[in-house]
Amino acid sequence: MSGDGPLSGLLVADFSRIVAGPYCTMLLGDLGAEVIKVESPAGDDTRTFKPPVRDEESTYYLAVNRNKRSVALDLADKGDLVLARRLAHRADVLVHNFKPGTTERYDLGYEQVAAANPGLVYCAISGFGTRGGAALPGYDLLIQAASGMMAMTGEADGAPLRTGISAIDVMTGLHAAVAVLAALNHRTATGHGQLLEIDLLSSALSSMINQSSAWVAGGVVPQRMGNEHPSLFPYGPLPTADRELIVVAGNDRQYRTLCDVLGRPDLAADPRFASVGLRNDHRDELRPELEAVLATRGADEWAGLLTRAGLPCGPINDVRRGVETATRLGLEPVVDVEGVPMVRNPVTYSLTPPRYRHRPPALDNAGESIRAWLASEVSAKEPLDA
Structure with missing residues (x-):
C-alpha cells in the first residue's frame, strides 16, 4: 500500500456513496489508509450532482472523495460479487451505507464477512437504524425534517428551512470516523474486530446538543428564532450604518x-x-x-x-470571503491534489500530517489493477501495489 501517515498499512473497503460514508473514508484516507472505493457501473450518485462543475466533474463529488481509488463492481454479477467478497475478506475496515438487509443478500453482511475476517472493523451507516426504521431510506433533507432540525431553523414567522449544507451527513461521517478509529484501537489491544452501526437520525439528535437537550432534559420544544440564540443576547x-x-x-x-x-x-x-x-x-x-x-x-x-x-x-461572509479570510489568517485552507483544488483536512498534526496522495478518482480509474489483485491467490493481507 502506498503513502504514509498514522493509518498507513490499513485497507479500507469503501462500499458507501453520496456523503456520510465517503466523508468518513476520505478522512481515513487523509491519514494514510488505502481506500478502495467500490462503485456500481453507474458510479456514485454525487458524480451527477451538477452544477457546479470543475472540468465537467461534479464539485460535490470532488469534495468528499480524495485519497481513494475506484473500482466498478456490479454486485448483481456473480464474478464481480466474488471480487467484492474478496475485498471485504482482505480489508481492515469496511464502510457501507446500503439499506439494512441489503449486504446480507450478497453475503457481505457483518456476520458473513467476519467469519472469514474476524479482525474486520465493519461500519454500517443507515438512515433510521436497523429496527423499526430499517426499510426507510435515509437522506440528509429527510433526516433534517424528521429530527426537528428544520422545525427550529428559519425565521420565527417563516417556514422551516434546511441548513445550507448536508449537515447531518457530515456529522454522521465524523461520528463514523471516530467510531472506526476507536474500534481499530480496540483491535490493536485485543485482535478483535467489531460491528459499528450508526444512523443519521441518532447522529442528528446527538449533534443538535443544546436543542435536543432542551426537550430531553427540560421539556422545552425549541422553536424557530431566526438568527437569535435561545439562551444568549446579544x-x-x-x-450597523451599512450592513x-x-x-x-x-x-x-x-x-x-x-x-x-x-x-x-x-x-x-x-x-x-x-x-x-x-x-x-x-x-x-x-x-x-x-x-x-x-x-x-x-x-x-x-x-x-x-x-x-x-x-x-x-x-457575514459568503463562501468566497470565508476562504479568503482563512487564507489571510494563515490557515492555508486550500490544497492542490493532483491538480484539483480542495479544502484541506482541518486538523494539524505535529508529527503525522494528512497526506493528499490521490485526487478524487474517475469511475473505475484503478479497476484493472484492483481486479487483478483481488483475482490473485495472494495472502489476504498482501498489499495492493500503487
Whole structure:
C-alpha cells in the first residue's frame, strides 16, 4: 500500500456513496489508509450532482472523495460479487451505507464477512437504524425534517428551512470516523474486530446538543428564532450604518466590554441587563439601545473597535470571503491534489500530517489493477501495489 501517515498499512473497503460514508473514508484516507472505493457501473450518485462543475466533474463529488481509488463492481454479477467478497475478506475496515438487509443478500453482511475476517472493523451507516426504521431510506433533507432540525431553523414567522449544507451527513461521517478509529484501537489491544452501526437520525439528535437537550432534559420544544440564540443576547447579527455585524457577548465580561466600546456603560449597570439570564429575558428592551449606537458607524469600523477590545465579532461572509479570510489568517485552507483544488483536512498534526496522495478518482480509474489483485491467490493481507 502506498503513502504514509498514522493509518498507513490499513485497507479500507469503501462500499458507501453520496456523503456520510465517503466523508468518513476520505478522512481515513487523509491519514494514510488505502481506500478502495467500490462503485456500481453507474458510479456514485454525487458524480451527477451538477452544477457546479470543475472540468465537467461534479464539485460535490470532488469534495468528499480524495485519497481513494475506484473500482466498478456490479454486485448483481456473480464474478464481480466474488471480487467484492474478496475485498471485504482482505480489508481492515469496511464502510457501507446500503439499506439494512441489503449486504446480507450478497453475503457481505457483518456476520458473513467476519467469519472469514474476524479482525474486520465493519461500519454500517443507515438512515433510521436497523429496527423499526430499517426499510426507510435515509437522506440528509429527510433526516433534517424528521429530527426537528428544520422545525427550529428559519425565521420565527417563516417556514422551516434546511441548513445550507448536508449537515447531518457530515456529522454522521465524523461520528463514523471516530467510531472506526476507536474500534481499530480496540483491535490493536485485543485482535478483535467489531460491528459499528450508526444512523443519521441518532447522529442528528446527538449533534443538535443544546436543542435536543432542551426537550430531553427540560421539556422545552425549541422553536424557530431566526438568527437569535435561545439562551444568549446579544449573540448574532445586529444592524450597523451599512450592513449587519455578528456581535457575540457570551458572558457578563464580554457584555461589559461591548457596552464600554459603544460608549454606553449605563447599559452594563442597568439591573435589567446585569446577567446572561436577565439580558435574555429583556432582549426586546436591550436590542434598540444597542442598535441605536451601532447605527452611527459602519460594520468595518465597529468590527475594528470591538476586535481590538477583544470582543468576538465579524462580518457575514459568503463562501468566497470565508476562504479568503482563512487564507489571510494563515490557515492555508486550500490544497492542490493532483491538480484539483480542495479544502484541506482541518486538523494539524505535529508529527503525522494528512497526506493528499490521490485526487478524487474517475469511475473505475484503478479497476484493472484492483481486479487483478483481488483475482490473485495472494495472502489476504498482501498489499495492493500503487
